[in-house]
Amino acid sequence: MVSNTEWIDLTDDRIRSIREIPARAAEFVEAFPLTSFAQNAVHSIGIEKLYSHQASAIEAARRGENVVTVTGTASGKSICYHVPVLESLADGNNTAIYLFPTKALAQDQLRGVKRLLDTDPARAKSIVCGTYDGDTSQHARRKLRTHGNLILTNPDMLHAGILPNHAGWARFFENLRYVIVDEIHAYRGIFGSNVGNVFRRLRRIATHYGASPQFLCSSATIANPAELAERILGEPVTVVDRDGSPRGMKRFLLWNPPKFDPNSSERRSANIEAKNLMVQFVLQGIPTIVFARSRITAELIYRYAREDLLMKHKKLADKIAVYRGGYLPKDRREIERRLFEGDLLGVTSTNALELGIDVGSLGVSILVGFPGTIASTWQQAGRAGRTEEESMSILITYNDPIDQYLARHPAYFFDQTPENAIVDSENPYILARHLACAAHELPIEESEDVELFGANMAPVLDAMEEHEKVMRLKDKWYWSSTDYPAAEVSLRNMADATFTITEIFPNGQEKERTIGTVDAISAPELLYPEAIYLHDGETYFVRELDLDQRVAYVERREVDYYTQAIVESTIRLGKGIAEAEVPDGKKMLAQATVSWMTVAFKKIQFQNMDSIGWGKLDLPSQELETVAMGLHVEGRIVGRLADESLRISEGLAGLRNLLLVVAPLFAMCDRSNLGGVVESSNTGVPTLFLYDRYPFGLGYSEKCFHILDEILHACLELVGDCPCDDGCPSCVGMPRQPVLHHDPDTALGIPMPDKRATKRLLEMLGEESGAPAESGVAPASATSGVAPDPGEDRGDREQRA
Incomplete structure (x- = not known):
């Protein structure tokens, strides 16, 4: 492949920054001892010597430790768990279960496992290996249950299909030696909090059958891999994070679409820029992947690119595809196959392809908008350049506050370390559902199982007994309902249905x-x-x-148009959790009930993005019991704003819009996981509320409550750094999904909140030095720890209230 300097004009004015990531030589370990079976297996896939991180992880596994390997994409992390599993198969009774976040990954890895096993046909014949998921036939399921050694599956099937039927898996659990957890960084937020409870149920059942399996995990680079793994697994881990794999040179470009004219705050569509780049690379024969934040965006870019290619090179129009959640499994498998075999030159995707499915060798990855976390950005960028050849990644910025800040301050992005992830397996809503599953599987023993499920276990079980779901006899809790609880619990979504x-x-x-x-x-x-x-x-x-x-x-x-929903939100406060003073006001953390409904929609024309109409809707409201952070100011600051002919309601409206794009950076969550509204019915004065869009909360608004000063400082930097005069989509403008504020001053919809009011409000809030004392709860890090993507892909959930 030619040098990537020839792929694109690197002097283009739209390129705000270029960072060259140099090639890296491999760091090998000479003469690392392996069993003959493992040695022959790795030799069969071209591995003569192990990378240093592979040897370190294997040694830790041999010492009986739980291990999490944290290295870059295409660094051979799978060898770190394949080798211990292969060595354990010397005892023909041993079993292992491989867990992947998606069915696609499990099926992809099965091909690799079989290649390793096939190096010893006699041994392979005695090892029963296969995927166990919704696509597995009944005959294959019976064989895996009764004779399986290696099972490749996903947390959903483990949760709903295997653990509730553990009696049929008795032989497998009695001999369970290893649990492999691939892509553990994907288990954060809603998904991770659920999976943490699934692993506790797995450990409980393994103990019931006399086994104590080791957990061998892999992860992309995040700031807290040990904390995340320990919160999810409930056991200590050893981290291996010195990457010994080689890497080809990569150029990473920050690409900012130009303004329509120097006096305009609007910029050319990032989607159109992505389409143009994709077509440009496909015409050169360079395999390219485009990552979009949402399903709609992935579909739009694919549609635009296909229309272009039909005019420029008709045969290439059939060499691109779109890939996202919501497609039927057979359609996704076909796209994966075509990518792997090199039959596709381009694909647009949500972050459904962010994880490690082997999609062959890609030359370019294009990220349409900042993915929301530094960790996800590098994971998506790493999908290009999975060999030692040169590659390129391009982040195209949207015209919103965070993206434009990155365009103006590229060093912030390039020099920033990956974030901490957040999970809360003890969320009462999540815990109750998994305690129901656990009681259905085996009676819950109060003295022993509290170590697995935490201090919330007993009060949650008491509440479940009142609803006649469990029954207590002496020191054990028994399932007393006729329901099959696992069928009612979705691991990935806010809503089970x-x-x-x-x-x-x-x-x-x-x-x-x-x-x-x-x-x-x-x-x-x-x-x-x-x-x-x-x-x-x-x-x-x-x-x-x-x-x-x-x-x-x-x-x-x-x-020739698409539609965008307009959502109306209201909030009612419940029991207070904590509060603290801010200059001339108060911040609070409380239980809350949020109601929202889709009240209207806009019609937006393809290509030029012009609004061409709208319609009213009459749909029922939805309701959510959650946790919210509130902020209100009064007195001196309100008076000072009035003296400058500025209104507090407009300042809060602009701040709300800023918070909805800034706060997720600090909470390491998707923008759709936080909602916000400005209203006055709860406090009597205009108040800004930021709330978790998950039952009982997952720690996001709580984390924002504790580090509000830091978040407000970032908001002030963003609004102060924006060159516009009166407010624009790059600072205080509405998030991309409009949300109506339910307040007398704002209900009619301020098209663009007053930038001056927002900036002055932030400046006044920051004038007093020192953080006031807080009351009520411990810091978020002590109760939450790790953030979401609803196992459904971040990009697969649209922006919401």
Whole structure:
């Protein structure tokens, strides 16, 4: 492959910064002892010597330690757990379970495991290995249950299919030696908090059968891999993080779309810029992946690119595809196969392809908008350059506060260390659901199981007994319901239920068919009547949303626009958790009930992004019991603002918009995991509320409460650094999904909050030095620790209130 300096004009004015990441030579360990079986297996895939991190991880595993290997993409992390497993198979009774965040990863890794086993046909014949998931036939399931040595699956199947039926897996659990947890950095937030409880249930069942398995994990680079792994596994771990693998030279470009004219605050669409770059690279024959923040964006860029290629090089239009959650499994498998085999030259994706599915050798990765965390940014960038050849990554910035800040201060991005991740396995809502599953699997013993499930176990079980779900006899809790609790628990989504998207045909020309699914929280915001739903580059008009049957009926239509929901939110405060003074005001943390509904939608034209119309909606509201942080000021600051002809309500409206894009950076969560509203009904004065969009909260607003000074300082930097005069989408403008503030001053919708009011409010809040004392709860790090992506992909959830 030619040097990447020839792929693109590196003097283009849109390139705000170029960082060259130099090539790195491999660091090998000479003559590392392996069993003959393991030695032959790694030799069969071209490994003559181990990298230093591989040897260190294998040694730690041999010492009986739980291990998490934290190295870059394509660094051979899988060898760190394959070798101990292969060596354990010398005892033909030993078993191991491999866990991957997605079915696709499990199926991808099965090919690699079989290649290793096939080096010794006689041994391979005696080892029963396979994937165990929703696509596995009943015959294969029975064989794996009764004779399996190596099972490759995902946490969802372990949770709902294996643990509740452990009696049928008795032989497997009695001999369980290793639990492999690949991509453990993906288990954060909602998904990670659920999976942490699944692992506690797994350890409990293994103990019941007399086993004590080791956990061998791999992770991308994050700031707290040991803390994250220990919170998820519930056991101490050894971290191996010195990367001995080689790396080809990579150029990382920050690309800022130009303004329409020097006096405008609007910039050319990042989506169009991404399309142009993708087409440019595909025409050169350079394999390219484009990562988008949302399903809609991934579909739009694919649609635009395909239209371009049909005009410029018709055959290449069939060499690109779109990949995201919501597609049927067989369609995703086909795209994965074509990528791996080199049949595709380009793919647009949500972060569904961020994880380590082997997609072959890609030359370029394009990130449309900052993914939300430094860790995710480098993970997506690392999908290009998975060999020692040169590669390129391009981050195209949106016209929003964080992206434009990065464009103006590239050193902040390039020199920033990856964030801490957050999980809260003791969230009462999550814990109650998993205690129900645990009691269904085995009676819960109060004296022993409290070490697994924590101090919240007893009060949660008491509440469950009141609802006749469990029954206490002496010191044990027994499941007393006829329900199958695991079937009611989704590990990945805010809502357990999903909506089916069904295509219908005029006059019954063809039989209706299912084209996708979406979670119940998202459905009213994506699939409302008259919405345009994008799927595989096609536009579908939503004819009906059946809330009772959880079905959206759509028909294919050629239109030149897409739709965007407008959501109205209100909040009611409950029991206070903590509060502290701020200059001339107060910040608070409290239980809260948030209600929201999709009240209208905008029609936005493809390509030029012009708003061409809107419509009203009449959908029922949704309600959420959660945790919220509130901030209100009064007295001197309000008076000072008034003296300058500025209104506190406008200052708070602008601050709310800033917080919705800044706070997720500090909480390491997706923007859709936090909501915000400005209203006055709870406190009598205009108050800004920031809340977790998950039942009972996951620690995000709590973390923001404790580090509010730091977050407000970042907001002030952003708004002060923006060159606009009166406010723009790069500072105090609305987030990309409009949300109506429910306050007398703002309910009519300030098109652009007053930038001066927002900036002066932030300056006045920061004038007093020192942080006031807080009351009520411990710092968030003591109670939360690690952040989400709902196991469904961050990019797969649309921006919400």
